[in-house]
Amino acid sequence: MDKRVRFDFEVYFTNGGNLKGEDFRLDIMGDDITDQELADYIIEDLRLLMAGKVNILNKQIFSEPHKRKSAKEHSPTERLIDLSHTIEEGLITYKGLPAPHICDYLSRRDSQKFYDKGTEFQIGSIEMVTNTGTYIDCPFHRFENGKDTDEIELEKFAELDAVVFRIPYSETLEITDEHFRNREIRNKAILIHTGWDRHWNTETYYENHPYLTESAAEYLKDCQVKLVGIDSHNIDDTAGKSRPVHTILLDAEILIVEHLCNLDKLPDEDITFTAAPPKFKGVGTFPVRAFASVKQTLQK
Template identity: 40%
Template sequence: MTQILDLSHDLAPGMYTHPGLPGPEHEAFRSREDYRRSTGTTFQVDRVCMVGNTGTYLDSPFHRFADGTDLAGVPLAAVADVPLVLVDARGGRAVGADVLAGALGDEDVEGAAVLVRTDGDARWGSEAYAADAPFLTGDAAAWLAERRPTLVGIDSVNIDDLDDTVRPVHTTLLGAGVLVLEHLTGLAALPARGARLHAVPLAWHGLGTWPVRAYALVDGPA
């Protein structure tokens, strides 16, 4: 029997997601009452206002590079039904290449989704979420880029150290065409191997980042 595990945070108006970025907002563009008066039936059409970096979201190369692939150019094969490899990196703030090498060794992760569990999502929704948050180091990004996963994700506020404005992990991974998936949650429920990830954004031209409903499919006994 296949189990579906949700790896995404819920969204709500005004929520805290990332330092310096506004929370999402929405309103009825055409309300149920508008429809009732004009047609006798009721619907609601909503207008949504939010930055692309809201909730659990995917970064394409265009997020970092003006000539990089945007969301519309992300192939579905890179974000749908992708073999998932989980790295348990709990216990330290900076996740370096040594941690990844210790967890993955010589394992072939080309074309896989490498998700890094730090349990940083435990403080989601408050300003404490961004304080001393776990992140990958530049050498970890270089180590991963050489092994060509389709994407790398983390259950933290940012895959980079927020204090490092150079953003070496985004630069290295997105420069190598490796997608970045941030603000994951629920990684504790995943097996180390064998699950498959779905994290599909809208195919939007000219945008580099957008929320996804990330989830994993895990096969188990019937």
């Protein structure tokens, strides 16, 4: 049997005044709905502006055939997918570089002497190289006069239209320009899903990994892509000492994100990509919380 909810509500506006309703009835999906979901639905459905505190009162769930579209069908039309690895004490991202050291600068116990009884805080201390975890490369990483994380415009980090390329490492480690042809990529973020992230934090991860060729980098530059991300140990072939892909892309101010994960959870398109670092002067690489926003179709 379908479920409905009966409730009263109070909406208080940030510019003064309020709106109250009694004995509202609404179709719901499932057997329950939270007060927060009801509050969000009221604000959206009534197109209320400047809404502040919302109280849901006298809520009752009962069985009755649905009358209209349910509240839970008004859930957000986008969902966020985390594409970053977790950084933790002792993590080795790149052999030869030190692992991060994460500890208390001020512990909760030590902080108690500064505050009233029952109030305490923790202030952390982190010592690490900037090439740790999932990170973004800006031109300064490769070029002395290139832009650092402080100088890159915010729009180059956030909400970039993105496309995913499926190039399994089991089929090839060498990713060429041919892999990117016959798809619309101009002005987009290119996310390369090889599946190599399954080896993260193992000895296998560091050697014989997928990489882009120089021809691939030249093609992506010519197509004026915004950013290139990969779920591999390095976007260049680390078997040699040259780094043509970093050189070509960063010289064109095409940002690079390495050590992505969870790209298998994304569709091939209709997504946006964000990977924003803190604003540091004199730093060309820094860890990011990379994520994708995936468009969803509302249930009818």
